[in-house]
Amino acid sequence: MFKSSFMDNAQSSSSSSTTSASATANTQIQSESPTPGLKLNAERRTSVSGESLQPNTFDDWTPDHYHEKDPEQLKRLESSIGTNFLFNKLDSDSKRLVINCLEEKHIPKDTIIIKQGDEGDYFYVVESGNVEYIVDGNTVNSSGAGSSFGELALMYNAPRAATVKALTDCHLWALDRLTFRKILLGSSFKKRVMYDELLKSMPILQSLTTYDRAKLADALDTHIYEAGEVIIKEGDTGENFYLIEYGECTVTKEGKGLLTTLKDRDYFGEIALLKNVPRQATVTATKRTKVATLGRSGFQRLLGPAVEILKVQDPTAKHD
Numbered sequence: 001m002f003k004s005s006f007m008d009n010a011q012s013s014s015s016s017s018t019t020s021a022s023a024t025a026n027t028q029i030q031s032e033s034p035t036p037g038l039k040l041n042a043e044r045r046t047s048v049s050g051e052s053l054q055p056n057t058f059d060d061w062t063p064d065h066y067h068e069k070d071p072e073q074l075k076r077l078e079s080s081i082g083t084n085f086l087f088n089k090l091d092s093d094s095k096r097l098v099i100n101c102l103e104e105k106h107i108p109k110d111t112i113i114i115k116q117g118d119e120g121d122y123f124y125v126v127e128s129g130n131v132e133y134i135v136d137g138n139t140v141n142s143s144g145a146g147s148s149f150g151e152l153a154l155m156y157n158a159p160r161a162a163t164v165k166a167l168t169d170c171h172l173w174a175l176d177r178l179t180f181r182k183i184l185l186g187s188s189f190k191k192r193v194m195y196d197e198l199l200k201s202m203p204i205l206q207s208l209t210t211y212d213r214a215k216l217a218d219a220l221d222t223h224i225y226e227a228g229e230v231i232i233k234e235g236d237t238g239e240n241f242y243l244i245e246y247g248e249c250t251v252t253k254e255g256k257g258l259l260t261t262l263k264d265r266d267y268f269g270e271i272a273l274l275k276n277v278p279r280q281a282t283v284t285a286t287k288r289t290k291v292a293t294l295g296r297s298g299f300q301r302l303l304g305p306a307v308e309i310l311k312v313q314d315p316t317a318k319h320d
């Protein structure tokens with residue numbers, strides 16, 4: 001019954017690539033969920049093998065957890081998470097569906113909501129309270145009202161990348177795996193789906209974790225340049241870093257001519273951002289070229305260990 005409106009939001013799946021979660025361990029929740037009928041991950045074994053990152057397209061799919069929300073719940077949802085980026089990209093039918101598939105959870109302080117290494121079954125949005133994220137025993141960050149977590153395992157069919165613990169009593173909304181994949185992957189997480197193959201295949205990004213790659217994908221934009229177009233001009237102020245998805249570009253410098261030719265999976269534009277200097281060369285598309293661009297603030301925040309590799313590979317060291 002939901003078919004026609006869902007199909008507008010789901011990207012059609014053309015990829016045949018699949019990844020399988022290796023973890024099969026049952027997830028444990030260390031504090032009883034007070035919400036009847038909602039088991040969190042407890043005693044749950046989810047089979048996720050054979051799914052790709054592409055959003056699912058189950059033509060005859062009906063959500064398992066569909067419960068019309070009462071007016072009081074709807075009002076709270078609208079004011080707390082209705083304006084969240086996850087939901088404001090949805091058309092009204094999809095938004096209504098997602099909202100009605102959300103399950104309410106009251107989580108006591110100190111509850112382990114997600115355990116690193118487990119399989120994923122739910123995605124969570126925080127209405128109130130704070131949670132912390134623990135990777136390999138170290139607290140890496142925390143988040144509060146309006147944030148969300150638990151998407152990585154559902155997107156990439158990977159084991160949970162972090163343990164998530166309630167720092168305070170929390171009021172959460174949980175979305176089941178299939179509804180997440182069916183609706184949110186094709187809309188709210190579309191950029192991650194779009195850039196996944198590119199980022200995974202870029203040699204300089206190999207040191208990034210799944211989490212790092214996901215955050216990076218959120219910050220990217222796409223541009224297409226036709227043959228002959230100048231992408232970067234020597235002497236200009238640099239604002240973007242570029243990853244080449246496909247195409248070909250030349251790098252030329254006044255007085256030196258052609259320095260190099262760049263192709264698929266190469267990058268450029270890093271020197272001005274790394275050293276805070278003007279553009280050191282001109283980059284021109286010689287074929288139709290599709291690039292993913294990352295702005296200055298994203299470059300500083302999101303490239304993580306890849307920045308060190310960029311510094312080591314600084315090409316200006318060779319030709320200056």
Ligand SMILES: Nc1ncnc2c1ncn2[C@@H]1O[C@@H]2COP(=O)(O)O[C@H]2[C@H]1O
Binds near residue numbers: 114148
């Ligand atoms: N630094 C981090 N590394 C990994 N996961 C994180 C981090 N910070 C927040 N998270 C969230 O913690 C979640 C744990 O479950 P997932 O791997 O499904 O998805 C993960 C992210 O949503």
